[in-house]
Amino acid sequence: MSRPAHPHAMAPHKPGRTRTAPPQMPSTWWSAPRIRNYLLFDATGIVYYLISFLAIGMIQALGRGPEAWNAVMARMQHPAYIAFHVLCFVSVVFVAIRFFSLFPKAQPKAIGPLKPPPGNVIHAALYVVWFAITAGMTALLAGWIF
Amino acid sequence: MRAFLLKIEPLIWLLFGQGILIGTMLLTGWILVVGLLIPLGMVDASALSYDRAHALATASLFGVVPVGKLVLAALLVLPLWKGAHHVRSLHVDFGGAERDGVVGVILYGIALVGSVVGIGAVVGL
Amino acid sequence: MAEKTIVITRFDPDKDQAPRKQEFKVPCEPDWKVLDAVNFIKDELDGSVSHRWSCRMAVCGSCGMMVNGEPKLTCKTSINDYGDRIDIEPLANFPVVRDLVVELDGFMHKFESVKPWIVRAKEKAADQAALHPSKGTYSQSAEELATFKQFSMCINCMLCYAACPVVANEPEFLGPAAIALGHRYNMDSRDEGNAERNAIFRGEGTVFSCSYANECSEVCPKNVDPAAAVNQAKFEAVIDWAKNLVLPRGGA
Numbered sequence: 093m094s095r096p097a098h099p100h101a102m103a104p105h106k107p108g109r110t111r112t113a114p115p116q117m118p119s120t121w122w123s124a125p126r127i128r129n130y131l132l133f134d135a136t137g138i139v140y141y142l143i144s145f146l147a148i149g150m151i152q153a154l155g156r157g158p159e160a161w162n163a164v165m166a167r168m169q170h171p172a173y174i175a176f177h178v179l180c181f182v183s184v185v186f187v188a189i190r191f192f193s194l195f196p197k198a199q200p201k202a203i204g205p206l207k208p209p210p211g212n213v214i215h216a217a218l219y220v221v222w223f224a225i226t227a228g229m230t231a232l233l234a235g236w237i238f
Numbered sequence: 239m240r241a242f243l244l245k246i247e248p249l250i251w252l253l254f255g256q257g258i259l260i261g262t263m264l265l266t267g268w269i270l271v272v273g274l275l276i277p278l279g280m281v282d283a284s285a286l287s288y289d290r291a292h293a294l295a296t297a298s299l300f301g302v303v304p305v306g307k308l309v310l311a312a313l314l315v316l317p318l319w320k321g322a323h324h325v326r327s328l329h330v331d332f333g334g335a336e337r338d339g340v341v342g343v344i345l346y347g348i349a350l351v352g353s354v355v356g357i358g359a360v361v362g363l
Numbered sequence: 364m365a366e367k368t369i370v371i372t373r374f375d376p377d378k379d380q381a382p383r384k385q386e387f388k389v390p391c392e393p394d395w396k397v398l399d400a401v402n403f404i405k406d407e408l409d410g411s412v413s414h415r416w417s418c419r420m421a422v423c424g425s426c427g428m429m430v431n432g433e434p435k436l437t438c439k440t441s442i443n444d445y446g447d448r449i450d451i452e453p454l455a456n457f458p459v460v461r462d463l464v465v466e467l468d469g470f471m472h473k474f475e476s477v478k479p480w481i482v483r484a485k486e487k488a489a490d491q492a493a494l495h496p497s498k499g500t501y502s503q504s505a506e507e508l509a510t511f512k513q514f515s516m517c518i519n520c521m522l523c524y525a526a527c528p529v530v531a532n533e534p535e536f537l538g539p540a541a542i543a544l545g546h547r548y549n550m551d552s553r554d555e556g557n558a559e560r561n562a563i564f565r566g567e568g569t570v571f572s573c574s575y576a577n578e579c580s581e582v583c584p585k586n587v588d589p590a591a592a593v594n595q596a597k598f599e600a601v602i603d604w605a606k607n608l609v610l611p612r613g614g615a
Contacts, residue, residue, distance in 0.1 A: 094432075094455075097455065097456045097530075097531040097532070098333070098335060098531060098532050098533065098534050100534040101456045101457070101458075101530060101531055101532070101534055102456055102457045102458065102465075102466070102469035102470060102524060102530065102534070103458060103466075103469050103534060104458070104466055104468030104469050104472070105468060105469070105472045106468075108460065108466060108468070110376045110377075110460065110461070111376040112376070112458035112459055112460055112466050113374045113376075113381065113382050113458065113459035114458060114459075115455070115456045115457050115458050115459075115531070116452075116455055116456075117455055117456065117531050118429060118432050118433065118434070118455040118525065118526070119429070119432040119450070119452070120431075120432030120433060121432075124432070124433075126578065126581065127528075127576075127578070130528070130574075130576045130577075130578070131328070131331060133324070134324045134325075134327045134328040134331060134574065135324075135328055136324065137320060137321045137322070137323065137324025137325040137326075137327070137328060138321065138325060138328075139321075140257070140261065140265075140317040140318070140320045140321035140324070141317075141318065141321035141322070141325065141348070142321075143265065143269070143317060144314060144315075144317045144318045144321065144352060144356070145352065147268065147313065147314050147356075148314050148352060148355055148356045148359055150272075151295070151310065151314060151356070151359040151360060151363070152355075152359045154288070154291055154292060154295060154359075154363060155359055155362045155363050157288070158288035158289075161288045161291060161292075162288060165276070165283065165286065168272065168273060168276070168277040169277040173273070173277065174273070174274065174277055174278065176273075177269050177272075177273025177274050177277075178274070180265070180269045180273060181266070181269045181270065181273070181274065184262050184265050184266050184269065185266070187258065187262050188262050188263075188266070191258050191259070191262070194575055194577060194590075194594075195259075197588065197590070197591040197594070198575075198590075198591060198594035198595060198597075198598070199595070199598075200595055200598050200599065201510040201550065201595070202510070221263065222262075222263050222266070225263045225264065225266075225267065226263070226266040226267045226270070227267075228267070229264065229266075229267025229268065229271070230267045230270050230271055230275075232267075232294065233267060233268070233271035233272065233285065233286060233294075234271050234275060234276075234281040234285050235281070235282070235284070235285030235286075235290065238294075244565065244566070244567070244569055247565065247569060247571040248565070248571070248600060248601040248604040248605070249604075250571075251571050251597060251601060252601060324574075327574040330528075330529065330532050330533060330572075330574070331528050331532065331574075333532055334532075335532045335533045335534070338533070
């Protein structure tokens, strides 16, 4: 049929008068596109861990001096690192798109007298800020400004 | 373990939230240039030569606010908390609720150690 | 009129070790809902099939079942949305009492634990002063109502529990409907029970276990959007936690 859920999922506080069949997860659990998207979203956590470790390693190299920094930058040309960064890029875009759509409705209705702007305004603003920060950082790191 | 996690959960959620929000926004440009454009030769490597990279990382506003280090610290540290929280969630998705306390402590512990090391690396520039 | 094969999950605790599937050939009318097909089976083909239903119009919340793997209100789901074979199972993530009937006590307990009623800090004569002078009732503006009205539309059909991956894996999790209802009362201007509810929201059933899969809101037949409620509740719980750090509450 389908995968069992946790044996105590939605269990009653006291046993009922008759034997019950154990709870099952939906039979579409692994195949439904929405569930796959959700699991991928959680799986990007692994990517975020890895990119952080890598970036920390790179900054440590920067702290050690020009030789260490040049060596680590040269290593980024290796196909494995390029493939990893493509995965990272796809991951952050995927996370951004999903998170930006979920963010507006999770905002509190009011903080004291302050009320948040309408949901679609927040949604659009998130994209604007993301593009602005990305453009700014790209221009900065690529040497197009300053 | 789980009782301890319950106590600090609000703080973790805040860090995780910023990891997703600020971390994602900062990471995009970094991945693009450092991970793809420069290694693929589409941007000249001199853009992030040691001298320029170091200058950017230690840049300060009005000689007082260390913007470079602040942005870098955020970029290094915040994604760790997003990573920890979501890997923990993935573990529960695959039926790991029984060991959630231990796994959670380990994952957040890794994020904490990474944060300390990351901030140390930035401060030491 | 088209004949469809309706597959019903059967389970009789007195006779069956485990649930099994039974197929029925049902002559379906084009305007039927899935519930009509199940009722036909019980009325004409096999009277031993057990299922819950009542209002036939999506307000009582009784007829929730898995239809081809998705949680649906069977009275609201057209038979035309499906092909020749329809697989009907009891709601996922719940223990099964018999056939398509699931055990509800677990939900009832979570539901009650969030104190889903107006809590007033003190019920005294002094409170009378807060009452509307001419009507003797509490006054609430349309704007105040708007902050929680959506969350009060829940019909307790529990489709959200069947869809939630955390409910499936973490038995203590309060779950979408219970948290949405608790949040509804927290947002109600007449209510003064925020502190008590936020303590429950940060307890064993913690709202922070929600991983924002958003499945609950996808399947909700009344557009309650429990995911919004749960994630707003997280924010409120953080504020409550921060306030507690700075100004600890005395007593329980």
